[in-house]
Amino acid sequence: MTAELTGVVAVAVLVGWGCTEVGVPASWIFGFLIVVGGYSLLRDRTISPPSRLMQPAQVLIAMLCTTPLMELDGETVRSYLLPTTCSVLVMLVVSAVAGLVLARSGHTDPVSAMLSTLAGGASAMTLMARELHLDLxxxxxxxxxRLALVVLTLPLFVHLLGGSDAVSHGGADTWWEPAVRPVAGAAAVWALTWLFVRLTRRLFSVPAPYLLVPIAVTWGLSAAGVPQDWLAPHGLILTAAYGIIGVQAGGTLTISALRRMSHALPMILTAVTVMVLGTLGAALIIAGVTDISRLDAYLATVPGGIYAVLAFAHESGSAPVVTVGQVLRTLVMIVVGAYLPTLVRMLTGRRQMRDADDC
Structure with missing residues (x-):
């Protein structure tokens, strides 16, 4: 089996290299997603990177997207407030509509249906479902x-909304570069992130710690005078991180899982489609009333796959509004998910009271 997986990785590397050559944004994520996703379906086997690889990869993506945030001034931040707030509100509404569609189908309970459509990180929502004893x-x-469909459609939407500008900025001659400084910088940020999470986990819980903490650490190190070329990962280390994120996105679905939920699959696909089309419509409106491009508006609003989205944003040369919007969306969705059972009980309780009064 090890030899088989080694072959899959080799094929993924070739596909990623080919995508890089033709200018596909975030080509290494896309290459690994396609190859590992196909293998997972054919072999009916879930492929998930171990946490010792996944967490550093998440830290690298967070570092990558912190760099443009360091250059923001007060006026630019204020200009982001309206579109970012609108994108988060739209995502909440779209998630709620999709959740109601699933809840009314009768395939699961209302709380599980609503939680399954919250775009606050698939792993975070899964963990929350386990802790709340829902339909895991x-x-x-x-x-x-949702994660797989969103990431799979990203290259298409990046091309359609970004036109000829939506090409990989990585270049075919830099993806393999074994640069020392970004490796040392990434190791320092990872160590500080791990130490912070380790020391504080018994005192309080940080949502999405391997996204938010490295952003704060990278920002702090930059403010302390650490050169940017130490804090902006690139070359081979970033290529490896992209590949790991692609494996995580592509290796989650199996034939057995789809077969077990075949009765609910049409409604689930409908709900996910509603989410994607709803956010696309919102992005076009935001781009029409602000100075933000259509591509940046979509990437800031897209429902899920935050690490892949941020990687695509970097490769496409997007503005910092994408990072701001995606981080805020993740935080809001995690908070809403934590209080979702209480909110659903309140709403269903009021409905039952109205029904009783009508009787």
Whole structure:
């Protein structure tokens, strides 16, 4: 089996290299997603990177997207407030509509249906479903199906909304560069992130710690005078991180999981489609009333796959509004998910009271 997986990785590297040559944004994520996703379906086997690889990869993507945030001034931040707030509100509404569609289908309970459509990180929502004793299988399938479809459609939307400018900025001659400084910088940020999470986990819980903490650490190190070329990962280390994120996005769905939930699959696909089309419509409106480009508006609003989205944003040369919008969306969705059972009980309780009064 090890030899088989080694062959899969080799094929993924070739596909990623080919995508880089033709200018596909975030080509290494896309290459690994396609190859590992196909293998996972054919072999009916979930492929998930171990946490010791996944967490450093998440830190690298967070570092990568912190660099443009360091250059923001007060006026630019203020200009981001309206579109970012609108994108988060739209995502909440779209998630709620998709959740109601699933809840009314009768395939699961209302809380599980709503949680399965919250775009606050598939792993975070899965963990929350386990802690709240919800329909874990339904939440896992819906969340990772959303993640896979969103990431798979990203190259298409990047091309359609960005036109000829939506090409990889990495270049075919730099993806393999074994640069020392970004490796040392990434190791320092990873060590500080790990230490912070380790020391504070018993005192309080940081949502999405391997996204938010490295952003704060990278920002702090930059403010302390650490050169940017130490804090902006590139070359071979970033290529490896992209590949790991691609494996995580592509290796989650299996034939068995789809077969077990076949009765609910049409409704789940409908709900995910509603989410994607809803955010696309919102992005076009935001781009029409602000100075933000259509591509940046979509990437800031897209429902899920935050690490892949941020990687695509970097490769496409997007503005910092994408990072601001995606981080805020993740935080809001995690908070809403934590209080979702209480909110659903309040709403269903009021409905039952109205029904009783009508009787």
């Amino acid at each position: 299988r339904f939440v896992v399938l819906t969340q990772y199906l």
